[in-house]
Amino acid sequence: MSWSSRATQADVQRGLDAARRAGWWPKKALMFHDLEALEARLGALIAAFPSDAVHGIAIKANPLIELLRVVVQAGGGLEAASWEEVRCALAAGCPADRLVFDSPAKTDEELSEALRLGLWLNADHEGELERLAKLGAPSAARIGLRVNPAIGAGSIGHTSTVSRDSKFGELIERAPALVKRFPFISGLHVHTGSQGVGLALLEAAARATGEVVEALDLDWIDVGGGLPVRYTDGDPEPPNVQDWADALAKLPFWGRRTIVTELGRALHAGTGWAVSRVEAVKVIDGTPLYVVHLGADLLLRPVYRPEAWGHELFVLRPDGTPREGSQKAHVGGPLCFAGDIIARDRDLPPAEPGDLLVIRDTGAYTLSMWSRHCSRGLPPVVGIRGDTAVPLFAGERPDDVVRAWSLRG
Numbered sequence: 001m002s003w004s005s006r007a008t009q010a011d012v013q014r015g016l017d018a019a020r021r022a023g024w025w026p027k028k029a030l031m032f033h034d035l036e037a038l039e040a041r042l043g044a045l046i047a048a049f050p051s052d053a054v055h056g057i058a059i060k061a062n063p064l065i066e067l068l069r070v071v072v073q074a075g076g077g078l079e080a081a082s083w084e085e086v087r088c089a090l091a092a093g094c095p096a097d098r099l100v101f102d103s104p105a106k107t108d109e110e111l112s113e114a115l116r117l118g119l120w121l122n123a124d125h126e127g128e129l130e131r132l133a134k135l136g137a138p139s140a141a142r143i144g145l146r147v148n149p150a151i152g153a154g155s156i157g158h159t160s161t162v163s164r165d166s167k168f169g170e171l172i173e174r175a176p177a178l179v180k181r182f183p184f185i186s187g188l189h190v191h192t193g194s195q196g197v198g199l200a201l202l203e204a205a206a207r208a209t210g211e212v213v214e215a216l217d218l219d220w221i222d223v224g225g226g227l228p229v230r231y232t233d234g235d236p237e238p239p240n241v242q243d244w245a246d247a248l249a250k251l252p253f254w255g256r257r258t259i260v261t262e263l264g265r266a267l268h269a270g271t272g273w274a275v276s277r278v279e280a281v282k283v284i285d286g287t288p289l290y291v292v293h294l295g296a297d298l299l300l301r302p303v304y305r306p307e308a309w310g311h312e313l314f315v316l317r318p319d320g321t322p323r324e325g326s327q328k329a330h331v332g333g334p335l336c337f338a339g340d341i342i343a344r345d346r347d348l349p350p351a352e353p354g355d356l357l358v359i360r361d362t363g364a365y366t367l368s369m370w371s372r373h374c375s376r377g378l379p380p381v382v383g384i385r386g387d388t389a390v391p392l393f394a395g396e397r398p399d400d401v402v403r404a405w406s407l408r409g
Helices: 009-022 035-048 065-073 083-091 108-117 126-134 172-181 199-216 241-248 265-271 300-304 398-405
Strands: 029-034 054-058 077-080 099-102 120-123 143-148 185-191 220-224 258-261 272-284 287-292 313-316 327-332 341-348 356-360 381-385 388-393
Touching: 009 029, 009 272, 009 313, 009 356, 009 381, 009 388, 029 035, 029 265, 035 054, 035 065, 035 241, 035 265, 035 381, 054 099, 065 077, 065 083, 065 381, 065 388, 077 083, 083 099, 083 108, 099 108, 108 120, 108 126, 120 126, 126 172, 143 172, 172 185, 172 199, 185 199, 185 258, 199 220, 199 241, 265 272, 287 341, 300 341, 313 341
Parallel strands: 029 381, 054 077, 054 258, 077 099, 099 120, 120 143, 143 185, 185 220, 220 258, 287 327
Antiparallel strands: 029 272, 272 287, 272 356, 313 356, 327 341, 381 388
């Protein structure tokens, strides 16, 4: 796969063949990740930046421990947006000097343990800095301050984080006074957003933050935020990591300060796909509705915000070969509410019960956003390496869901 390419029908067929040989087949649903494609994207990211850069891949994009382990073993770091994600990173073997902890709601216990472990720790606001000072934050600790340059939003407001009304960070004009007051601050963190945020906005946020880093002679800059990806063939070609590195290389901090990145979607999304059994085919006012086992539980954003998010779909026969032809069809998920529709009036081949529906680009912000509505269990996940399938996640059986809802867990 190239940086911006996505799983093709050939990739899907290779994955299904590997899963069949290994004894995994989608009884209801099965998710896949191309591990070699993920490693190649991470390698391209590492090669594009200075050798001392730290690449904290966002755990919130995909928290599967075995997948995080692949990232760490390939030389990447991890970025945690909660203490639970810190624990996931540690379970995946991520060393402290490659683990970034971001959250706007850290407890004193979490801050204390982060200091003890020596993580990259980005404080969100002045109150958190005051608490760190009371905890005795050492001057040598890698503590950053998240700043907001307030330069505007991208095309999707919910995934843009440098508009003036963003809930994150301190306005950038406050940084000099806060650094003077809290001398243990050694870097600044800016997070621009991901999908709907273009290269120009990412560069502008990094430029504004970098100017303050240089003026204050700080050690590092965290240019957090991700690159957009293509979810449909009609989407524009997104920038790749070399484009981003080339843009940052024009800024004064390049080569002078340590750079931290926080990609997630751009590495994971296009390297994953999901397959669901078509359980039923109904006809509603003359339009067929394919009923499948993945819906708003997996695809929260496409279901609730279809105008901003979408995924392309394939229909395969039960043996995995492509169906042919085209008709307008709806695709409905398994949840007990009328809005659980992942595609409306989509051009798709005619389907029959037992066929397989393939959903492209599900490697990021799908399992990590899983909804417990109707208490359906998480699907199993396999990794594909060449023609071999390896288990990444066993999925949940009904007894697992019962335990999750039980008093004793």
